[in-house]
Amino acid sequence: MVMSAVPLHRAAAAADAHERSVTLLGATGSIGGSTIDLVKRGRDRFRVEAVTAGRNAEALALLARELGARFAAIADPTGFPALKQALAGTGIEAGGGEAAVVEAAQRPADWVIAAITGAAGLKPTLAAAERGAIVALANKECLVCAGTPFMRRAAAAGATVLPVDSEHNAIFQALGAGPREDVRRIILTASGGPFREWPLAAIRKATPEQALQHPNWSMGAKVTIDSATMMNKGLEIIEAHHLFDLAPDRIDVLVHPQSIVHGMVEFSDGSVVAQLGPPDMRVPIAHCLAWPRRIEGANRLRLDQMANLTFAEPDLVRFPPLRLALEALRAGAGAPTVLNAANEVAVAAFLDRRLGFCDIAAVVEATLESSAAGGLLHEPADMEEALAIDRDARGRACDLVPQIAAKTN
Ligand SMILES: NC(=O)c1ccc[n+]([C@@H]2O[C@H](COP(=O)([O-])OP(=O)(O)OC[C@H]3O[C@@H](n4cnc5c(N)ncnc54)[C@H](OP(=O)(O)O)[C@@H]3O)[C@@H](O)[C@H]2O)c1
Missing domain, CATH: 1.10.1740.10 (RNA polymerase sigma factor, region 2, helix turn helix motif)
Incomplete structure (x- = not known):
């Protein structure tokens, strides 16, 4: 289940506040880059608390300077001297090693994007959840590796876990269309990949x-x-199982090569509610970043320029x-x-x-x-x-x- 253990009013208050402080775990990656684009466009709304990377100290230092972060952490301890040197005189604190990445997650930020790749993201993501942050979760491996204990500990801490993965974000949005007990099944779409x-x-x-x-x-x-x-879709089914607390036989996959419909919820009356958007991760990230409000994300979807939307069994x-x-x-x-x-x-x-x-x-x-x-x-x-x-x-x-x-x- 996506947790709203944090009352909506608290999240709304954070969104309404003049500034929302954000921490980017995996700032140098693809999701990190899309998030930074949105944060830079909303400089008056967001302040960056911490940024982290795995090995790329040079890129991390550049980002930390550009975003005016307070703390930058590199997981690979051998990258620490280069990071420290690159940040010398900026007032930005530097940290190295796994513990420093966890420290970044623990620092007081309203909102944390969990965009480290692989199970390496588990400990820092958990650290953010355990202090009750709003966690925008891109790192699906963390739920696949330890979904039950992760969700349990996040719920106990009163964290809010928002799904960044486009399919799960779509389901999260579509679930709002009806009561939970009337959900028949959810459908995740898959592009089918290059092959x-x-x-x-x-x-x-x-x-x-x-x-x-x-x-x-x-x-x-x-x-x-x-x-x-297509392991990605398999990992996403497991992710959906934990996020939405749904039995495996209520989670289906359809191959949809156009990647326009990201997810659908079928209700007991036969209604199917879908979320559509361009294949641009800034759409779900923007949804999480501003949640429960909305901000500018990506270009408008031009359905009139699309000849076909097709769906097939994997x-x-x-x-x-x-x-x-x-x-x-x-x-x-x-x-x-x-x-x-x-x-x-x-x-x-x-x-x-x-x-x-x-x-x-x-x-x-x-x-x-x-x-x-x-x-x-x-x-x-x-x-x-x-x-x-x-x-x-x-x-x-x-x-x-x-x-x-x-x-x-
Ligand atoms: N990209 C997407 O469109 C997309 C969509 C949905 C979900 N996701 C999920 O989001 C997560 C990130 O994907 P991505 O495509 O952004 O990956 P990516 O481009 O490979 O970036 C991964 C980030 O994690 C950091 N990192 C790698 N190993 C690390 C370690 N051991 N400890 C700490 N940090 C480490 C990397 O730092 P360095 O740059 O220094 O290596 C980089 O900042 C994945 O779980 C993925 O499944 C991605």
């Missing part, structure tokens, strides 16, 4: 360059590869990661955690050319089997246990990468 019409034989030979060419969206490398394998044979994610969600317990960890390892190996495109699914499936055989698919009782399952699965997946690559070569 939507490719035969399996061609998909098997896909290169990182081809997989990184997304037809509609400009995104970071990991999520772009996930879109090409193909689970050519895109097995979607099937694996559905199975992991139905299996529950630690399976989604293992799925996510193995996928992160396999995508990195594919981008490094140590693995073929179809081997990504093979590594994920084999890691799930190996973890199940090791009795390691139990429900993580808390965040620490989820992280332990994640670590174990990463180790298993790393061992499986060369074995699976050798088999297919």
Whole structure:
């Protein structure tokens, strides 16, 4: 369930206040860049508290200066000296290492965008939620890895979790059209990625360059590869399950190559309420950034210039990661955690050319089997246990990468 544990009036008051303080976790990334564009356009409404990056100290220092941030944190400790030097004399504090990124999330900002990629985003995102912030959640891996403990701890802290992922943001908006008990199902749309019409034989030979060419969206490398394998949609189903507290059989996927309808909610009377918008992440980010109000986001949608909006069932044979994610969600317990960890390892190996495109699914499936055989698919009782399952699965997946690559070569 998207939490409005924070009463709406508090969020509205924050939005009405002259300035909303914001922290950008993953400021140097694609979502970070779209957020910064909106923040710069609303300089009189937003003040930047902290910005973070993984390794790119130079870009982070530039952003911190440009945005007038109070604190900048780099996760890679080796980047700290360069960051500190680049910020010398600016009055902007610098921090290095994982703990500094968590500190950035803990600093008092009304609103935090969680846009670090992968499970690395979990601890800082949780830190923001645990102090009751409004968390605009882009980092879906965090919910896939530890959805139940994350949502529980965020609710206990009175945090508000707003979905940035365009599909979930669409569902969030459409859910407002009727009572929760009258929701029959939700439908997430998928572009189908660059290989939507490719035969399996061609998909098997896909290169990182081809997989990184997304037809509609400009995104970071990991999520772009996930879109090409359709694991992204699988992760999003798991994300939706946690955000909206819906059983797996009430979450459907339709392939919609135009990426204009982002999500739909079907109600018991047969009404289907959809959210439409251009394929531009500034639309859902703007919705979260100004929530519960609205600000300028992206260019107007020109439906009159569109010949077709089409919808089709996904193909689970050519895109097995979607099937694996559905199975992991139905299996529950630690399976989604293992799925996510193995996928992160396999995508990195594919981008490094140590693995073929179809081997990504093979590594994920084999890691799930190996973890199940090791009795390691139990429900993580808390965040620490989820992280332990994640670590174990990463180790298993790393061992499986060369074995699976050798088999297919
Ligand atoms: N891009 C989209 O359109 C889109 C849409 C929906 C959801 N999402 C989700 O949003 C998240 C971010 O996606 P993105 O496309 O913006 O990714 P991205 O362009 O790769 O950016 C990732 C950000 O995370 C930082 N980072 C990487 N590893 C880190 C680590 N270990 N510790 C701390 N920071 C780290 C990066 O810093 P460096 O630059 O220093 O590496 C960068 O700032 C993902 O979970 C993705 O699934 C993205």
